[in-house]
Amino acid sequence: xPVGRHPDPGTLYDAVVIGAGFSGLAAAVRFASLGxxxxxxxxxxxxxxxxxxxxxxxxxxxxxxxxxxxxNTGDARAPLRRALRRLGLEVADLGLDxxxxxxxxxxxxxxxxxxxxxxxEDGIAAxxxxxxxxxxxxxxxxxxxxDAAEMAGRGGAREFLARHLQSETLRELLLMPPMLYGSPxxxxxxxxxxxxxxxxxxxxxxxxxxxGIRTLIRLLLRRLREEGGESYFGCGVxxxxxxxxxxxxxxxxxxTTLQARRVLSSIGLxxxxxxxxxxxxxxxxxxxxxxxxxxxxxxxxxxFAWKDGVVFFSRGPRFIYHKPDGLVEPASGVICxxxxxxxxxxxxxxxxxxxxxxxxxxxTCLANHENWTRLSEDxxxxxxxxxxxxxxxxxxxxxxxxxAGVLEARxxxxxxxxxxxxxxxxxxxxxSVYGTPAKSWKGVTPFANLRVCGTDQxxxxxxxxxxxGLWSADLMALSKT
Amino acid sequence: MTADQxxxxxxxxxxxxxxxEDLSALSNDVPLRQQIQLDSMDFLDIVxxxxxxxxxxxxxxxxxxxxxxxxxxxxLQPKLP
Numbered sequence: 001x002p003v004g005r006h007p008d009p010g011t012l013y014d015a016v017v018i019g020a021g022f023s024g025l026a027a028a029v030r031f032a033s034l035g036x037x038x039x040x041x042x043x044x045x046x047x048x049x050x051x052x053x054x055x056x057x058x059x060x061x062x063x064x065x066x067x068x069x070x071x072n073t074g075d076a077r078a079p080l081r082r083a084l085r086r087l088g089l090e091v092a093d094l095g096l097d098x099x100x101x102x103x104x105x106x107x108x109x110x111x112x113x114x115x116x117x118x119x120x121e122d123g124i125a126a127x128x129x130x131x132x133x134x135x136x137x138x139x140x141x142x143x144x145x146x147d148a149a150e151m152a153g154r155g156g157a158r159e160f161l162a163r164h165l166q167s168e169t170l171r172e173l174l175l176m177p178p179m180l181y182g183s184p185x186x187x188x189x190x191x192x193x194x195x196x197x198x199x200x201x202x203x204x205x206x207x208x209x210x211x212g213i214r215t216l217i218r219l220l221l222r223r224l225r226e227e228g229g230e231s232y233f234g235c236g237v238x239x240x241x242x243x244x245x246x247x248x249x250x251x252x253x254x255x256t257t258l259q260a261r262r263v264l265s266s267i268g269l270x271x272x273x274x275x276x277x278x279x280x281x282x283x284x285x286x287x288x289x290x291x292x293x294x295x296x297x298x299x300x301x302x303x304f305a306w307k308d309g310v311v312f313f314s315r316g317p318r319f320i321y322h323k324p325d326g327l328v329e330p331a332s333g334v335i336c337x338x339x340x341x342x343x344x345x346x347x348x349x350x351x352x353x354x355x356x357x358x359x360x361x362x363x364t365c366l367a368n369h370e371n372w373t374r375l376s377e378d379x380x381x382x383x384x385x386x387x388x389x390x391x392x393x394x395x396x397x398x399x400x401x402x403x404a405g406v407l408e409a410r411x412x413x414x415x416x417x418x419x420x421x422x423x424x425x426x427x428x429x430x431x432s433v434y435g436t437p438a439k440s441w442k443g444v445t446p447f448a449n450l451r452v453c454g455t456d457q458x459x460x461x462x463x464x465x466x467x468x469g470l471w472s473a474d475l476m477a478l479s480k481t
Numbered sequence: 482m483t484a485d486q487x488x489x490x491x492x493x494x495x496x497x498x499x500x501x502e503d504l505s506a507l508s509n510d511v512p513l514r515q516q517i518q519l520d521s522m523d524f525l526d527i528v529x530x531x532x533x534x535x536x537x538x539x540x541x542x543x544x545x546x547x548x549x550x551x552x553x554x555x556x557l558q559p560k561l562p
Contacts, residue, residue: 033529
């Protein structure tokens with residue numbers, strides 16, 4: 001199998017896919033499954049893109065993925081089932097651990113949800129009895145598994161929620177998870193993206209692959225090898241050669257020139273156009289970036305009575321979702337405790353099995369890319385420490401607080417990533433996690449044989465990215481060159 | 482394979498792609514996409530399954546030949562064992 005460092009400059013590829021995140025991986029598998037000669041290129045040495053992992057001190061840390069959405073896959077045409085079938089995989093291959101519960105905490109208000117939509121509905125009926133009929137009508141009014149492209153531009157999520165729900169607090173509670181898990185726009189989100197994420201999170205539910213994101217990445221790489229696709233890591237694209245409105249060749253970082261009939265790029269719309277020498281318009285880069293803290297501790301989450309897999313939190317009665325003026329916005333964010341997924345027995349059988357039980361606490365908050373970028377190396381280290389402490393202090397208000405010094409005494413390892421880290425490893429402009437606010441819903445570019453997939457085509461989250469990659473590969477496979 | 486077996490092989494693939502469709506009364510001459518809910522991507526799934534199950538590579542220029550069951554039978558039968 002030709003998996004080395006250098007693709008063959010003498011080959012005319014049917015398709016070159018740029019970026020081995022989930023959309024790029026899925027697209028490459030699909031091209032290969034259709035019998036196309038495909039080459040997947042990734043600049044970083046590790047695949048996964050915005051949902052990747054790294055090893056540090058003998059532990060594996062997931063970046064990006066908290067939870068996989070769309071867990072309930074009963075309907076054969078449900079997005080995850082459909083996507084997996086197209087990838088030649090089955091749900092069972094993923095080893096998914098469902099959540100027990102997750103929680104949304106907004107000031108004094110809270111809602112708990114599980115993978116049973118009736119549980120959330122009961123919670124709403126108990127706390128907001130006057131709203132439950134409106135909630136049911138709202139769920140009925142959500143579009144089905146339509147393409148985000150068809151829903152795009154149909155107004156904002158807040159307007160839709162306000163049409164069905166009187167309580168501003170309830171509207172905030174229901175908007176917070178979809179927004180934190182995928183809104184490229186500040187303060188309000190596109191209705192189509194909201195509908196897809198609301199369904200994915202609340203109606204289909206959350207889970208985690210046992211063994212973390214690596215499991216999924218390896219499955220996709222295995223499928224790519226099985227289908228005869230090629231993949232190259234540490235192999236970035238420096239620029240495109242353009243002729244008659246088409247990409248005629250790709251020049252790699254090492255100077256090699258590749259020929260391809262079609263190019264599908266998952267590295268971001270403007271990041272892609274920059275390879276063809278197109279300047280990025282001001283304001284086109286996304287404004288949503290994150291910082292995340294990791295605390296690995298000995299014992300289990302149950303030792304602290306931490307039950308929830310994910311906690312979406314806001315200190316105030318309105319959650320904050322815009323680029324902070326400072327380095328981070330600790331007052332709103334997401335807590336994830338990966339070990340709280342799966343059956344309560346045997347939860348320790350994660351990637352760290354064989355050790356004494358340990359668990360981790362991840363806290364994710366919005367962060368300001370420019371402010372992190374302009375720090376000197378020394379200040380960067382200091383600010384990371386300061387923000388780490390601040391983020392954890394605020395987030396612990398939303399969990400049963402451990403006794404003074406207990407979590408610290410049990411801490412085995414800590415780490416943190418910032419927008420600077422995201423730029424370094426993904427190359428996304430401004431460390432943008434959900435991409436440009438002006439999505440390219442159709443994925444087309446000014447170049448006839450170049451499309452974009454992934455975040456900037458509207459494929460948000462791991463499942464969204466996979467669907468975007470498959471959809472884009474299909475459209476390219478059906479198009480004439 | 483006989484023509485009937487070839488037809489059945491295609492139906493088996495469609496059953497997996499669109500399990501909710503009733504395939505019992507499909508006409509051989511009317512395009513499949515006019516008879517059942519099958520989008521162009523579902524159609525590519527057929528191409529993918531043919532490759533996976535029978536090792537048949539369908540070049541993109543031949544996609545049009547698979548639009549009806551009759552077309553599938555004529556195109557695929559010589560390629561099937």
